[in-house]
Amino acid sequence: SCVCLCSCLPLSRLLIVYPWTQRFFSAFGNLSSPTAIIGNPKVRAHGKKVLTSFGDAVKNLDNIKATYAKLSELHCDKLHVDPENFSLLGDILIIVLATHFKREFTPACQAAWQKLVRVVAHALSYKYH
Amino acid sequence: MIKWSLEGGGLWDSLSLTSLPGRMFCVYPSTKTYFPHFDLHHDSEQIRHHGKKVVGALGDAVRHLDNLSATLSELSNLHAYNLRVDPVNFKLLSHCFQVVLGVHLGREYTPQVHVAYDKFLAAVSAVLAEKYR
16 A cells, blocks of 8 residues: 555656656656646656566565666666666655655664665666676 | 744654654664764663754754855854764755654655755755865
8 A cells, every 4th residue: 555655756756856867757748847747647657667666676675686687787778877866766765655654654664764775776776887 | 935844833842853863873873973972872862952953053044044154154164173074974864854854744745845955955964064175
């Protein structure tokens, strides 16, 4: 249910808070304002895709590098995404979780999620050359 | 927008803000290296007191958005010549501050509010580091 509720939010928030990240989404149409970004169906769809992929990391905690090997190659060779963006998105996801879970998002909870997003970012950049 | 959300709702007095350093120490243990003289047990009086100081300074900054350099000049000197905290840590504290804002404001921490705070915290961090060299 967390994925359902939050799935499109991290990506749209990333595009609003760090507008230069829009450089990777020129094919997505109207990104001219926060309202346009939040309502953009391509952003919503892609946001869901990204969060579902995060779910794969959670299901494969002992094997994250292998889980993300192909995606890592894709982001390097085809998408040409600076790995710094993985860290940016990870931190945005954490803030979205904080707004959703509020008091339940304790320091210990945040620390666990920070570890996860760090490991995912590392795995996504692992195949870069 | 920042002034509204900071001054309204008793945010300054809220437990969550004064526990900001404690959250940072838990999430980013390397930040504890700057506080060897502190009692770093969860929720210690020292941590809360320091949290109040940090939040107080941010409150000053919010009230003088057009003159951050002058307002934070003493703190800037302190960090440059005395504390010499590596500036990477300003980002870590800023992130934790935003998490605490998210916890406190929930849905009201919209992307628009988020970007305003992100810019504000980046500006404060830049001023704190501006006398480093």
